[in-house]
């Protein structure tokens with residue numbers, strides 16, 4: 001009798017008794033590049049945006065649905081709809097996913113790609129192959145994402161006071177196509193006006209025409225590299241870096257900007273530099289960020305805060321090579337401090353406006369008005385010293401959770417590893433576990449916890465892996 005006959009049942013048995021917690025469930029594809037990961041916390045469904053594909057996965061990372069989104073006939077120089085007749089230079093172009101957002105209230109997935117000037121679609125959360133809305137002949141203000149794979153786009157869905165769903169978008173400058181004319185930060189409608197339900201000829205869905213946009217001077221001078229956007233209290237925040245073209249050193253700086261959620265003119269726009277600096281090194285380029293309430297230890301220790309905290313991974317700029325260096329650091333900022341300096345900037349600007357009743361202006365218009373100066377920017381940075389510095393691989397992802405009052409950071413790096421770091425009360429940090437997710441494939445900034453924070457979903461260019469985020473109860 002061949003040996004295999006005996007072995008087989010034994011192997012099956014073994015497979016069944018391995019405790020589930022010790023296995024890593026994985027979803028991988030080597031024929032596309034994974035770009036964005038998103039989750040519907042309620043159902044646990046996971047959405048994955050890739051080059052030319054969208055995937056819908058269960059919380060166990062089993063594939064439920066896949067949709068092909070490219071390549072499509074396109075050219076950056078032509079406006080959609082694109083045809084060979086009107087646009088002879090059009091060719092089959094890869095569609096890189098730029099924005100992937102779950103709107104749990106409306107049960108829709110917002111998907112924006114790099115083709116067709118960055119237009120977006122709405123798809124059903126329960127089955128992504130069902131398109132709910134796609135503009136067939138989009139207007140200029142319906143172009144959303146950057147039409148270039150290398151230029152970042154960030155965004156979030158928020159509801160205004162009167163329950164109107166809005167899409168806030170930050171996109172970097174692109175010189176080709178209509179991109180050059182789109183402001184770096186815009187608010188877009190997610191709902192059609194009046195009776196115009198979701199007709200494909202709706203020109204209001206995804207448009208910023210009747211909503212707000214950030215008015216800046218020459219757009220090419222505001223070449224932002226956006227990292228993240230988030231809401232905190234009743235404001236929207238954007239994190240980005242850009243080169244300071246006006247300074248002699250033309251150095252890169254990271255900024256945080258704040259807009260009141262209900263400000264439909266961006267009168268309240270304030271930005272300030274974020275500095276992450278140790279004695280030996282300045283880390284000027286933000287790579288990833290996460291906002292959450294820390295454990296009691298950290299909150300009551302050095303940070304001394306009751307609110308949420310911004311955990312930010314930075315890397316250093318190497319002027320000699322003109323590249324990002326592998327040297328990186330983790331800095332933390334209390335959101336109360338961010339708000340205090342933002343408020344101070346606003347208040348100083350209002351007073352310079354020459355109003356005698358400054359105090360009254362502040363109380364009457366905390367979010368600005370047509371007679372207050374805007375946009376506002378601070379030269380004074382918010383500074384922090386790193387909790388952790390690393391030299392061997394660039395930090396590319398951060399997520400944080402709390403175990404028994406202790407703050408634990410999960411840091412992904414450019415070499416495909418994930419590090420678990422204990423953040424102590426007095427600004428001490430200790431890496432106590434490291435795990436290879438996929439060697440030499442950068443960990444994506446989209447690190448997601450499930451609703452109970454039991455699992456962390458980690459993505460590289462061709463793999464998504466669910467790992468246990470809590471210690472095993474024994």
Ligand SMILES: *[C@@H]1O[C@H](CO)[C@@H](O)[C@H](O)[C@H]1NC(C)=O
Nearest residue numbers: 027028029030031032462463
């Ligand atoms: C890609 O995956 C397929 C099927 O899993 C495998 O046969 C192939 O060797 C892989 N290719 C590369 C380059 O890893």
Ligand SMILES: *[C@@H]1O[C@H](CO)[C@@H](O)[C@H](O)[C@H]1NC(C)=O
Nearest residue numbers: 076096114147148149150151
């Ligand atoms: C994007 O960046 C990569 C690496 O820097 C470069 O090789 C590629 O040509 C760029 N793509 C475009 C469309 O600019």
Ligand SMILES: *[C@@H]1O[C@H](CO)[C@@H](O)[C@H](O)[C@H]1NC(C)=O
Nearest residue numbers: 336337339340341343362366
């Ligand atoms: C900033 O200003 C707003 C509105 O004026 C106020 O509600 C908030 O408490 C201020 N925050 C801080 C930290 O001072």
